[in-house]
Amino acid sequence: MRLNEDFLHYIWQYRLLTRLDLYCTDGAKLEIIDTGSPNTHAGPDFSSARLRIAGTLWAGNVEIHVKASEWLLHHHQQDRLYDTVILHVVYEDDAVICRTDGSLIPVLLLKDLIPDDMLQRYRSLLDGRSFFPCAGQISQADPAIIRKVLDTMAAERLAEKSAELEVLMVKNKYNWNETFHQLLIRNFGFKVNTIPFELLAAELxxxxxxxxxxxxxxxxxxxxxxxxxxxxxxxxxxxxxxxxxxxxxxxxxxxxxxxxxxxxxxxxxxxxxxxxxxxxxxxxxxxxxxxxxxxxxxxxxxxxxxxxxxxxxxxxxxxxxxxxxxxxxxxxxxxxxxxxILIINVVCVILYHxxxxxxxxxxxxxxxxxxxSIPAEDNGVVRKYKAAGLKLKSASDSQAILQLHKNYCATKKCLNCAVGIDIVTKRDSI
Known part of the structure; x- marks a missing residue:
């Protein structure tokens, strides 16, 4: 299995390393004062990091790759934005990387710094062939963490649907009745015939x-x-x-x-x-x-x-x-x-927006x-999570599962989910 970069981001952000005395690949002593903030926009992975390298204090950005050569594959060597990188964090150091002016970028090699048990647990999630990565472990996860994730995902799904509804509102020049009319008819398709019902609403x-x-x-x-x-x-x-x-x-x-x-x-x-x-x-x-x-x-x-x-x-x-x-x-x-289903996908979304x-x-x-107040939905995705031992109390929970599966489980973003983090980092899991 090819190691996922998300895992390296998590290891760096929370300094989950096997030792504190760190050295760059050139032998320079490295002290991490601040790992920086995750960057969700264009540019290096972590911004505003503060490091001491060979006794000199550096402030700048950190870039993380599984292999150092990915710097070249992504053409960072041609982008002056990456001249601000003060440390290249990699799992495999397979290429010499320089800034656009030719100066070498210090490298921290993670290969021998990641706890073996943590790496094994993460790999078991990504290598699993179940419907979702933690299907075999989720029944043993902390119930309080599961509840927090479900509540967070339910809120995220409502916010996402509200954002989609805003697009329709703009199209309808903020005519609430017309927007409600279109949303209602579209949802009469009950997923299978959503598109033709949507076309029907547009014409009538x-x-x-x-x-x-x-x-x-x-x-x-x-x-x-x-x-x-x-x-x-x-x-x-x-x-x-x-x-x-x-x-x-x-x-x-x-x-x-x-x-x-x-x-x-x-x-x-x-x-x-x-x-x-x-x-x-x-x-x-x-x-x-x-x-x-x-x-x-x-x-x-x-x-x-x-x-x-x-x-x-x-x-x-x-x-x-x-x-x-x-x-x-x-x-x-x-x-x-x-x-x-109509109340969940029409009324609740309209009211929230x-x-x-x-x-x-x-x-x-x-x-x-x-x-x-509405019982949990019964569909293919929800049934898979229930079969894994998850107890869903209401439609809020089943909506949360749909959101979790679509945006996190299906793309194996386990370290963006508190349940995944709990499984990877908890000593007694697996």
């Missing part, structure tokens, strides 16, 4: 659908027609009614339907087919459509659940999996898990409280 804005909110047939015609599902000849009277209605509305609003091939049906239960999701969405958008004021007024979770449980889904879908295709009778209303935008911390806190 809130103002357009709002003109027909009291005419269920027209709402259904607009949604099914724009989705591309009303092309061709039908036997049943219901799709023929929708088709006739859509012909009129399409001409009125100059609409161009989506390509129906965008929608995914494969390996799905009819209950999750996009046509039923569209029928459920139509039921939600008919009559008392959920809007920003409703969400702000909902102080308790049951109030939110009632907002996202449509009661006017057309009975045709009770025993049809598609137009002209009969199936076994099924439930028309959105299931509780589906409603929970709204509270931040208007400086109302109580509304932000309400989004966090809702997440903690």
């Amino acid at each position: 804005p809130a103002t357009l659908l709002g003109r027909h909110r009291n005419q269920a047939l027209q709402i259904e015609a607009l949604l099914f027609g724009q989705a591309g599902f009303l092309e061709g000849d039908f036997v049943d009277s219901y799709p023929r009614q929708l088709q006739a209605e859509y012909v009129f509305l399409r001409k009125k609003y100059q609409l161009v339907p989506l390509d129906p091939s965008l929608w995914k049906f494969l390996r799905m239960h009819p209950q999750n087919f996009p046509v039923l999701r569209i029928a459920q969405l139509a039921g939600m958008l008919t009559g008392n459509t959920p809007a920003i004021p409703d969400i702000l007024a909902a102080g308790k979770l049951p109030s939110l659940i009632s907002l996202f449980t449509p009661v006017s889904v057309h009975p045709y879908w009770k025993d049809h999996s598609h137009f002209d295709k009969i199936c076994k009778p099924m439930e028309l209303r959105l299931g509780r898990k589906s409603v929970d 709204y509270g931040g935008y208007f400086g109302i911390p109580e509304i932000r806190q309400r989004s966090v409280s809702f997440l903690k």
Whole structure:
């Protein structure tokens, strides 16, 4: 396994070396006064370090590589920004490195300075073939550390989603209702059909659908027609009614339907087919459509659940999996898990962003409280972590796991995670 540079950064930052009497490769005595601050921007890895080399005090930057030759691979020898480097920290010293003026840069070789047990534990994480690096050890990790990580990741995920929502807000010129409308419809795709639902929302804005909110047939015609599902000849009277209605509305609003091939049906239960999701969405958008004021007024979770449980889904879908295709009778209303997903990905994100935008911390806190009131999600990623022994109490925890996996575990950034640090540095782990 090729050693990860993140590990060397961690070793340097926290001075986790086997001895204090250090020497550069040229024999000069090295005293670390301050390792410097990690640099997240362009330039050397650590800035404002203070070192004493051969009795002389130096202030400047530190660059870290697994192999010294990586300096050349990254073309630092041509960048005057790296002339400020006062120490090159490497695991293997396989090249002579100079500044642009030809002066040699002192080198600290880490190969024999890293505790063997720590290196072994870190390698076991990176070499593991489990779904996530610490799957075999996380059940023995300190529960207090796990809780801290979950809370941190949940907050990070909300902040990340809020930043993404801000992009949509700017696009919509800060029209909160339109932004909510688009976010709601997009999430009716429940991940598998997110993109076509997003395209559907873009073509059918809130103002357009709002003109027909009291005419269920027209709402259904607009949604099914724009989705591309009303092309061709039908036997049943219901799709023929929708088709006739859509012909009129399409001409009125100059609409161009989506390509129906965008929608995914494969390996799905009819209950999750996009046509039923569209029928459920139509039921939600008919009559008392959920809007920003409703969400702000909902102080308790049951109030939110009632907002996202449509009661006017057309009975045709009770025993049809598609137009002209009969199936076994099924439930028309959105299931509780589906409603929970909409609250997690729509309501909580909107509330968090709204509270931040208007400086109302109580509304932000309400989004966090809702997440903690909803049961943990059940999906492929969450199940893997549960199987490893992790106990997840709520949607806040399952959202935290999704964030942790995407940004840290999947990229093996174990030393950016308190659980990974605990496993690597704890003497009694493994």
